[in-house]
Amino acid sequence: MVALQGDEAVAEAVRQCDVDVVAAYPITPQTIIVEKLAEFVATGRFSGEFITVESEHSALSACLGASATGARVFTATSSQGLAYMHEMLYNVSGMRLPIVMAVANRALSAPLVLNADHSDMMGSRDSGWIQVYAENVEEIYDRTIQLFRLSEDPRVMLPSAINFEGFILSHDKERVRLLEDGPIRRFLRRPTTKHRLDPKEPFTFGAIATPDTYYEFRMQQAEAMRNALAVFEETEREFEAFSGRRYGAVDAYNTEGADRVVVVNGCTAGTMRVAARAMNAGGENVGVLAIKLYRPFPTEEVVSRLRQAKSVMTMDRSISLGAPSGPIAEDVKSALKGAGINQPVMSLVYGIGGRDVTVEDGKKIFGLAKDETSFGGASVMYGVKG
Amino acid sequence: MDEPLSPGHRLCPGCGASLVVRQVLLAAPKDTIVANATGCLEVSTALYPYSAWNRPWIHSAFENAPAVASGIEAGFKALTKRGEAEEHPIVVFGGDGGTYDIGIQALSGAIERGQKFLYVCYDNEAYMNTGIQRSGGTPRGAWTTTTQVGSAQAGKTEAKKDIMSIVVAHHVPYAATASISHWRDLMNKVRKALSKNGPTFMQVMAPCTRGWRFDSAKTVKMSKLAVETRFFPLYEVEDGVYKITIPVTSPKPVEEYLKAQGRYSHLFLQQNATELEIVKKGVEDNYKRLERLSQLTSQIYGP
Numbered sequence: 011m012v013a014l015q016g017d018e019a020v021a022e023a024v025r026q027c028d029v030d031v032v033a034a035y036p037i038t039p040q041t042i043i044v045e046k047l048a049e050f051v052a053t054g055r056f057s058g059e060f061i062t063v064e065s066e067h068s069a070l071s072a073c074l075g076a077s078a079t080g081a082r083v084f085t086a087t088s089s090q091g092l093a094y095m096h097e098m099l100y101n102v103s104g105m106r107l108p109i110v111m112a113v114a115n116r117a118l119s120a121p122l123v124l125n126a127d128h129s130d131m132m133g134s135r136d137s138g139w140i141q142v143y144a145e146n147v148e149e150i151y152d153r154t155i156q157l158f159r160l161s162e163d164p165r166v167m168l169p170s171a172i173n174f175e176g177f178i179l180s181h182d183k184e185r186v187r188l189l190e191d192g193p194i195r196r197f198l199r200r201p202t203t204k205h206r207l208d209p210k211e212p213f214t215f216g217a218i219a220t221p222d223t224y225y226e227f228r229m230q231q232a233e234a235m236r237n238a239l240a241v242f243e244e245t246e247r248e249f250e251a252f253s254g255r256r257y258g259a260v261d262a263y264n265t266e267g268a269d270r271v272v273v274v275n276g277c278t279a280g281t282m283r284v285a286a287r288a289m290n291a292g293g294e295n296v297g298v299l300a301i302k303l304y305r306p307f308p309t310e311e312v313v314s315r316l317r318q319a320k321s322v323m324t325m326d327r328s329i330s331l332g333a334p335s336g337p338i339a340e341d342v343k344s345a346l347k348g349a350g351i352n353q354p355v356m357s358l359v360y361g362i363g364g365r366d367v368t369v370e371d372g373k374k375i376f377g378l379a380k381d382e383t384s385f386g387g388a389s390v391m392y393g394v395k396g
Numbered sequence: 397m398d399e400p401l402s403p404g405h406r407l408c409p410g411c412g413a414s415l416v417v418r419q420v421l422l423a424a425p426k427d428t429i430v431a432n433a434t435g436c437l438e439v440s441t442a443l444y445p446y447s448a449w450n451r452p453w454i455h456s457a458f459e460n461a462p463a464v465a466s467g468i469e470a471g472f473k474a475l476t477k478r479g480e481a482e483e484h485p486i487v488v489f490g491g492d493g494g495t496y497d498i499g500i501q502a503l504s505g506a507i508e509r510g511q512k513f514l515y516v517c518y519d520n521e522a523y524m525n526t527g528i529q530r531s532g533g534t535p536r537g538a539w540t541t542t543t544q545v546g547s548a549q550a551g552k553t554e555a556k557k558d559i560m561s562i563v564v565a566h567h568v569p570y571a572a573t574a575s576i577s578h579w580r581d582l583m584n585k586v587r588k589a590l591s592k593n594g595p596t597f598m599q600v601m602a603p604c605t606r607g608w609r610f611d612s613a614k615t616v617k618m619s620k621l622a623v624e625t626r627f628f629p630l631y632e633v634e635d636g637v638y639k640i641t642i643p644v645t646s647p648k649p650v651e652e653y654l655k656a657q658g659r660y661s662h663l664f665l666q667q668n669a670t671e672l673e674i675v676k677k678g679v680e681d682n683y684k685r686l687e688r689l690s691q692l693t694s695q696i697y698g699p
Contacts, residue, residue, distance in 0.1 A: 030474035033467060057477065059470035064505030068463035071456065071502065075431065075467025078454055079481065081474050083467075101456040200480070207452040207468060209427035209484060214447035216432075216455035218439050 014186045016147045016179040017042030020086065020112045020172070022186075023154035025056050026194050030081035033061040033072035037091040038124050039176035040114040044086065066091035070098035070109075077107035078215050080206035082158060085109065088176055089116035092130045096137070102169045103138030103231060105215060108161035108201070109169040111139075112154065114180040115276070115327075117363045125364020126175035128276065128328040132337050138231050140170035140238055141305040143275040147184035150174045152255055155194055160245045162201050165237040173304075175277050175327075177364070193252040235306045242303055259308035261300040262315045264290065268297035270379040271319040273312070273342050275301040276327060278360070278367050285372025296376050307341050313349040316342070323356040323379040326389070335389045354382055357389040365393050398426065398450070405448035406440040410612025412602030412619065413437045415576040416518045417489060420600070421451065423583035424514075424590060428485045431465045433494035434458035436525040437518065459498040461488045462506035465513040485590050486513035491602075492533030493523045496557050507566045507595035514589045514596045517559065520604035528607040532557040537675045539659040540607070550668045551659070555678065563597045564633050570596040572632035572641070577620035581630055581641055588634070601628050609658020618656060625653040626683040631690075636697040638689040647683075650676045 014022065020043050024032065034044045050056035059076075063069045069085050077083045087095060092113055102109055117127040131141060140160060144150040150172060157170040174180060205213060219227060242259060250256040263283050265271050274282055279300035286296045299315050301308075316322050326336025333340070335357035343355045356379060361367045375392060400421035407414045413436055421428060432438045432455040441448040442455065456464060465488045475481035490499055495517040503515065522540045523529040530540040535556040539545050543552040563571045569592040574582035582600065589596035603618040605611070610618055622628035623642060627650060630642040654660040654675070663672040 030478075031467060031470045033463075033470070059474045061466055061470050061511075062509070063463060063466070064501060064508070068460060068466070068502050068505055071460035071463035072467035072470070074456055075454065075464035075469075076471035076474075077467070079468055079471030079475060081471035083471075097457055098460070105456065207429050207454060207471075208481075209429070209452055212450060212452045214442050214449050214453050217442040217444040217447060219444045223444050 011185050011187050013183045014147055014151070015042060015181050015183050016150050016174050017114065017181065018046055019147050019151040019186055020154050021046035021050065022188065023151050024084050025050050026189070026191050027155055027158050027198060028082060028195055028200070029084045030058045031061065031073070031076035031083045032058060032085065033063050033069045033076065034085045034087070035063050035066045035069045035091060037066070037088045039116060039180040040086045040088040040091070040112065042180065043112060066094040067098060070095045070102060073109045074098060074102050074105065074107055077102070077109050078105070078207050080201055080203055082162070082201050083109045084111070086112040086114070088114040089118055089130045092134060093118060096134060099134050099137035099139060101216070104227065106167040106234070107169060108167055110154065110157045110161055111169065111171045113171050113173045114176040115173050116176040123363045124176070126178050126327070127362050127364065128173070128326070131171060131173050132328040132330070135305065135337060138168060138235070139305065140168055141173060142170065142303055143173045143301065144179065145277045145279045145300065147179060147182065148186045149257060150179060151186050151188070152249065152253065152257070155189070155198070156245050156249050159198050160238065160241055163241045164202065166234050166241050167203070168231070168234050168238060173276070178277050189253055197248060197252060239306045239308065257302050259303035260311050260315060261302060262297070264295070264297035265299050265315045265319060267295070267318050269295045269320045270323065270376060271297040271299055271316060271321070272323045272325055272375065272379060273299045273301060273316070273338060274325040275304060275338065278325065278327065281367055281369055282325070282372045282375070285369045285376060288369070289373060289376060301338065307345070309345045309348070312342060312345050313351065316346060316353065317351060319353070321356070321379060321382060322353055323358055325358050325360055325375070327361045329359055329362060339389065356382055356385045358392050359389050360392040367393070400449070400451050401441065402448045402450060406443060407436065408605060408612065410605040410615045411436070412520060412576060412604060412615050413491070413518045415615070416516065416600045416602050419576060419579050419582050420487060420516050420586050423586035424487055425485050428487050429468055431455070431461045431468060431486065431488045433461040433488070433490035433499055435491040435494055437489055437491065439525060458494055460502050461490050461494065461499060462502045462511070462513075462515060466506045466509065466511040469511050469513060488513055488515045490515070490517055491524070492517060492519045492521055493531045496532035496559055500562070504566065507563065507568055507597070510594050512594055514586065514598065516598045516600060518602040519599055520602045520607060521556070522604070522607050524604045524607045533559065535675070536678065537660060537663050537671055539662065545662040550662055550671050559599055560633070567636070568597060569594045570632065570634050572598050573628065573630055574598055574600045575619045575623050575628060575630060576600070576602070577616050577623060578630060578642055585632060607659065610656055614656070621648070621653040621656060624648045625650045625679070627653050627679050629683055629686055631686055637693045638686060640686055640690060644683070650679050
């Protein structure tokens, strides 16, 4: 067991995952990953190629080129960096390149702020990347390893992003039970794609489509996303077999028959669980549903976990300005409605720009969930000053 | 015969870019990997489900081809270490828009990092794919749809960006200009560039029949006139030493080149006489600059 920051855990996983090419650009609070990998290069512990690009746009572009050779590729970014990559996110997923990216979630400018919320990844929500949110450092480490396997699966071939809140998780030092290199490499194998830049079989990558053909490319991505849901489960099972650790696409705490259930992602899931336990010990009956796998959205599991709840409240750490409610709220509402459940869903926005959410806040939030009428159909902006 | 770029693609009749590609890739080894920036060349050669490319070819965006090439180089390097692949020469094609303007950051970053590829800018001196808009590569005085001609303005009022100087300032081992009219010079330069262990660059003139307004049968002639009038001097910069590879001792009048193209026709109106003189002086000054640089740099860096 070692103590690692979230960023350090990512770098350690990348080193162990036999990654061939890393291309990344520094941005707070992701920079430790880049520095740690550079240290591994200098000390000979990482034998892959490390491209110190001049921007995030070039970082993901270089990753795209490298991945097209059949190499295993990784990058990391945050906030403005992810926004700058936006164009390339779609290129990578559209070209079905299984790149893995770490995102130390941070709010977007303006005004500039260095701290966490999920606006960066939520802004790239529909870019065709598999999106996982971790809630502690060991999970960041485990998910980074799992995502290479999931992305590179021939039934999937989609890029993926491991998300964790900037500073709260990227810089927090926590206990991590590191795994041995050998089992990780057996679990991952080597990338097997036949679609690669090879003079023996000269493929054309990145063609131009027409209205006659474009839709079908997107359809294939949609199918791959659906496949990813099943492969995710398989990946977790195989990972558990050698690590003894499993998280699920969702994590349900006391959701069965609870009076109130909050749906939340990222590190606040832990905070809400602690608050819920304390409240339940005092005779209440509240539950927490943590969304771990956000894209593809585990609709069936979410529905089955919320079906029995007397009231549901979603918690979004991002604002979808002008929308009826936050992105998680929209997903949960449409999942329930699609299953014929007319459960009212209260929507709460919290923690924007890194505003802290403590266990006490968690209890207050459960308190708000008592009274549906106070929501009046709109999102409650929790924790806004005066 | 090996045709790296198959006939039947959708580039215009008389397109200079296709000749640039053909000459460059016939001089490059057969196992060359091609990366392409968005532009005429890309949209006209890879219309799904067809592809004109008999080389492994990749395109993704307008501004990032040098970064993509960086990744390809790194990918093959890493896979070679594992014995899973071998390294291959990489050639990047980008137009002047993708090179001078939107892609200059990616180009600068990649060549500063010393990534090994040959970047070929096929320079048709405007955004031709979107319909002839001015770029940093458009010469002074030229008409485009965004530098129009009227009583208040006579085409582009700014000088063409000196892309060669920008690239040379990165201390690359080799950079050269070339013309499809002087194919032997062009192909020798490609071979020389690919023999270097580092980033190399070529600016190749690619006349555009639609944008420059000339008869599509005269593409090569147009490129040749550009050289013969000293409008587009052919030179190289090898390890810091400038050398004019096709010296033009008795140049044809610049007017001969300008008059052959509709985009310059307004320069011959009485009211634009001063503008024409500025253009002509720019051509002469540039050639003198290159002659002097050749002497100077061979004294400093030469044998």
